[in-house]
Amino acid sequence: MCSGGLTALALSFRKFQNNRRDFLLVININKGASTMQNIKTPFYTLDVGGADALLRYTANDRTFILAGPVFEVDGAPLTPDFSTVELVSEQNLGNVTEYRFAAAYRTLPGITLTLVLHTAEQTPVMRFQYLLSGDGVHRLTKTSGADALEYLKWNAAPGDSMTEVRFSEFNQLTHSFCMNEVPVEESFFANRFDVMGPLLAGGDGKTSYLAAYEHGSQYPDAFVHFCFAPDRSIALAAKKGSYTSGTVLGEQPYEGLWLQFGAAQGDTDQLAAHYRAFQLGYATQNMESRKPYIFYNTWNYQERNKWWNRKAYLADMNEARMLQEIEVAHKMGIEVFVIDTGWYEKTGDWVVNRERFPDGMKKVKAKLDEYGMRLGLWIGPTLAAVSSEAHKHNPDCKIAWNGKVPEPQPIWETEESYGMCIVSPYWETLADTLISLAKELGVTYFKWDAIEQYGCNAPNHYHGDLGNSPEERADSYAFQLGAYMSKIVDKVCAACPEVIIDFDITEGRRSVGLSFLSSGKYFLINNGPYYANYNLPCEDDWTNIFVAPGAPRTWICRTPLTFDKWIPSVLFLTHYLPDDPISSQDINIASLILGQNGIWGDLPALSETGTNRFAELLGKYKQVREDITAESAIKTGMTGSGFECYEKLSGKTGKGAVVVFSTVRDTFKYITRRKADKTCWTSVPALVEPLPDGTALITVKFEEPGAAILFFGAR
Incomplete structure (x- = not known):
C-alpha cells in the first residue's frame, strides 16, 4: 500500500551509483493513470506524484505534505492537479543526483510542469x-496587479516551535x-502574519525541519515571503518581481526559484548542523568555492597609497610591485593572489593593461605557477568602458532608468564606463569573457x-517589455x-571547473541570500x-574607521561569524591585516583561520619575523583546515569581551582548533565540548590536559x- 491508501504495483527497481554508494529509486504505478515515484x-523517503500532493517528504516518522x-x-489560478507525473530523466552530477519529472495538468493539457530535484544520500x-x-497560447497574469504565485505550502503541527533565519x-x-534568528510567535498564524x-525552521523537539528559497535581497526588502494562516498552513508566496504579467508560456519555460526542504531527528541546532553540511557539500556543483584556501587581495595597499601615501589608487599597479608582493605572499603561505582594480585596460573587455604589465601578465602568472599559487582578478560585471568592444557589440544592453541611460562614469582612475544590464543578452558576453580569461591567462578566481x-x-x-510598467x-x-x-558563474565553472567567483557584499543594497551561494x-x-x-567627524580623507592594525578591526570582522551556525564561514571571505607587531599578527591570524581566510595590506613592509610568523601559523592551520571548515564554531564569550573563545574541533576526528582572544591580563580555562586529538600545538604557552571522556582542559x-x-x- 502507498501512503494515502492508494494501492500500488511495483513496476521496477533501479540502482545506480552516487558518491560510491548505492542509491535506491523505487517506481510505483497507482491504479489510476498517474504514477508515483x-x-x-x-x-x-520522498513520494513524488501522489494523489494528495506533488511531494510527500517523510523523515523520523513524520510526514510533510x-x-x-x-x-x-x-x-x-492553475492548481497542482495532474493527470500524470512521470520521471523523464535522472543524472548523476557528482555530489548530487538530479531527477526531472514532468507533470501534465488535467485542466490545461497544453501546459506542463517540470520538477527538477537534487538529492544526495548524505544530507x-x-x-x-x-x-x-506551454504551447504558446497561455500567459502568466496578475489580475490583482500583484504577483499571484504560491511556490510551496505545508502545515505546521500544533506545538511546533518555529524560527525565521x-x-x-x-x-x-x-x-x-549579519545572520539573525527571530522566533515565530504563535500569534503569527491567527493574524496571517508574514516573514x-x-x-x-521548525520542529517539535524530536523532529526538526526547514524550508528555504534561493534568492537575495537586503532585509526587509522581500520579493518572496512565508505567509502564516489560522489553519496552521504556511505558504511560500511571491511578493513582487517573480514574473512579468503577460509572459507567454511557450516561448521559453518559466523558471521558478530553487527551493530547499529538509527534516532530521533532533532539535533546531542539530538541523542547523545538517544544513551547514548541505551548504558545504551539496548546494552547488562548483565545489572549488567551498575549499578553505588562503586569499590575498591588493586593494588595501591601493587604499593606503591613496590616503596615507597621497598617491593614486593605481600608482603601484604594475608588474614590479605585483612580483614583489608575490614573493612575500608565498613566504607567508598565501595560496590565491588577487589583483584588485586597475590591472585592465578597459572595463567590459577586461584585457590586461600592457603599460602596467608589458608582457600581458605572463611573468606574474609564471611566478605564481612556480610557487603553486593561483591568480585572481577584480571584475566589475556591470561595467563596460565607452570605447570597449563589449559596449560596441551590446549597445542595447546598457542599464537604463525611465528611458534614460545614465552618463558614463570614471572607474577607479580608468576610462569612463557605462552600466551594463546582465539580465539581458549581455550576460553571455560577460560569461564568455571570463571563460577566455580563465583559459588564456590562467585566472582561477x-x-x-x-x-x-x-x-x-x-x-x-x-525583465519585461513595454506592456509592463516601469515599476x-x-x-x-x-x-x-x-x-x-548564478547563470554566469555556472557557465564559467562548467567550462573551467577550477574557477571560484565571489560577490562583493561589503555595502548594502545588494542581492544577499541563498541564491548566489548555489x-x-x-x-x-x-x-x-x-x-x-x-x-563622527572624519579627520582624514580615508572615511573608514578601522584601518589600523590591532584588535578593534578584528572585533568588527568576527561579529558576522554568527553565520557559521547555518552557513560555513569559509563562504564569507573577509580580509585581515598582516602588519607588525607579532601581537597584532597573532590576533589577525587567529581570527582569519576561523574560516574567513583573507589577508590584505602592505606585504613588502612586513618584517622577516612577521612573515615567518604567518608561515608558521598558516602552515599549522593547513594541516587541520578541513576539520576546522567542517564544524560550526562553539563560541564562549562576547566579541571583544574579556575572554572570547571559539572551538572548531571535528566531531569525527577530534582535530581542528580552539582560539582564544583576551582583552585582559588573566588566566583563561576551558573544557572542550567535543573530543580533542591528543596532539596539540599552541601559539603561546598553554596547558592542555586530556580528560577521561576524551575532551581537553585548556x-x-x-x-x-x-x-x-x-x-x-x-604537529
Whole structure:
C-alpha cells in the first residue's frame, strides 16, 4: 500500500551509483493513470506524484505534505492537479543526483510542469525547482496587479516551535550583513502574519525541519515571503518581481526559484548542523568555492597609497610591485593572489593593461605557477568602458532608468564606463569573457564588485517589455539579478571547473541570500564602518574607521561569524591585516583561520619575523583546515569581551582548533565540548590536559591582551 491508501504495483527497481554508494529509486504505478515515484535515502523517503500532493517528504516518522505551486494563468489560478507525473530523466552530477519529472495538468493539457530535484544520500536537505512550459497560447497574469504565485505550502503541527533565519540584515554597527534568528510567535498564524526568511525552521523537539528559497535581497526588502494562516498552513508566496504579467508560456519555460526542504531527528541546532553540511557539500556543483584556501587581495595597499601615501589608487599597479608582493605572499603561505582594480585596460573587455604589465601578465602568472599559487582578478560585471568592444557589440544592453541611460562614469582612475544590464543578452558576453580569461591567462578566481540590487527598468531586456510598467520591470530586474549572476558563474565553472567567483557584499543594497551561494561565495567585509555610520567627524580623507592594525578591526570582522551556525564561514571571505607587531599578527591570524581566510595590506613592509610568523601559523592551520571548515564554531564569550573563545574541533576526528582572544591580563580555562586529538600545538604557552571522556582542559595565562591558537592534530 502507498501512503494515502492508494494501492500500488511495483513496476521496477533501479540502482545506480552516487558518491560510491548505492542509491535506491523505487517506481510505483497507482491504479489510476498517474504514477508515483519513491526516492529513499538514509534520511528520508520522498513520494513524488501522489494523489494528495506533488511531494510527500517523510523523515523520523513524520510526514510533510508539500503542495505544488499555484500559478495564475490566463486570469485564473492553475492548481497542482495532474493527470500524470512521470520521471523523464535522472543524472548523476557528482555530489548530487538530479531527477526531472514532468507533470501534465488535467485542466490545461497544453501546459506542463517540470520538477527538477537534487538529492544526495548524505544530507536530509533536498533542492528543487519548478519549470512551467506551454504551447504558446497561455500567459502568466496578475489580475490583482500583484504577483499571484504560491511556490510551496505545508502545515505546521500544533506545538511546533518555529524560527525565521535571516541572512541579509545589514548591520550599520559593523557595516556588514549579519545572520539573525527571530522566533515565530504563535500569534503569527491567527493574524496571517508574514516573514521574509529566507529560511524557516521548525520542529517539535524530536523532529526538526526547514524550508528555504534561493534568492537575495537586503532585509526587509522581500520579493518572496512565508505567509502564516489560522489553519496552521504556511505558504511560500511571491511578493513582487517573480514574473512579468503577460509572459507567454511557450516561448521559453518559466523558471521558478530553487527551493530547499529538509527534516532530521533532533532539535533546531542539530538541523542547523545538517544544513551547514548541505551548504558545504551539496548546494552547488562548483565545489572549488567551498575549499578553505588562503586569499590575498591588493586593494588595501591601493587604499593606503591613496590616503596615507597621497598617491593614486593605481600608482603601484604594475608588474614590479605585483612580483614583489608575490614573493612575500608565498613566504607567508598565501595560496590565491588577487589583483584588485586597475590591472585592465578597459572595463567590459577586461584585457590586461600592457603599460602596467608589458608582457600581458605572463611573468606574474609564471611566478605564481612556480610557487603553486593561483591568480585572481577584480571584475566589475556591470561595467563596460565607452570605447570597449563589449559596449560596441551590446549597445542595447546598457542599464537604463525611465528611458534614460545614465552618463558614463570614471572607474577607479580608468576610462569612463557605462552600466551594463546582465539580465539581458549581455550576460553571455560577460560569461564568455571570463571563460577566455580563465583559459588564456590562467585566472582561477574572480572578485565581482559593485553590483547593485536595483537600477534597470529598460523595456528591451529580459525583465519585461513595454506592456509592463516601469515599476514592474524594475522589480523583475532586481528579482532576476541573482539568478543571472548564478547563470554566469555556472557557465564559467562548467567550462573551467577550477574557477571560484565571489560577490562583493561589503555595502548594502545588494542581492544577499541563498541564491548566489548555489554557485559561488561572498566577499563580506571591506573596511567595516565609516565615520558617518557612527556620526563622527572624519579627520582624514580615508572615511573608514578601522584601518589600523590591532584588535578593534578584528572585533568588527568576527561579529558576522554568527553565520557559521547555518552557513560555513569559509563562504564569507573577509580580509585581515598582516602588519607588525607579532601581537597584532597573532590576533589577525587567529581570527582569519576561523574560516574567513583573507589577508590584505602592505606585504613588502612586513618584517622577516612577521612573515615567518604567518608561515608558521598558516602552515599549522593547513594541516587541520578541513576539520576546522567542517564544524560550526562553539563560541564562549562576547566579541571583544574579556575572554572570547571559539572551538572548531571535528566531531569525527577530534582535530581542528580552539582560539582564544583576551582583552585582559588573566588566566583563561576551558573544557572542550567535543573530543580533542591528543596532539596539540599552541601559539603561546598553554596547558592542555586530556580528560577521561576524551575532551581537553585548556589553561592559558595571558600576560598581555592578545590571542592564543591551539591546533589539535597539528604537529
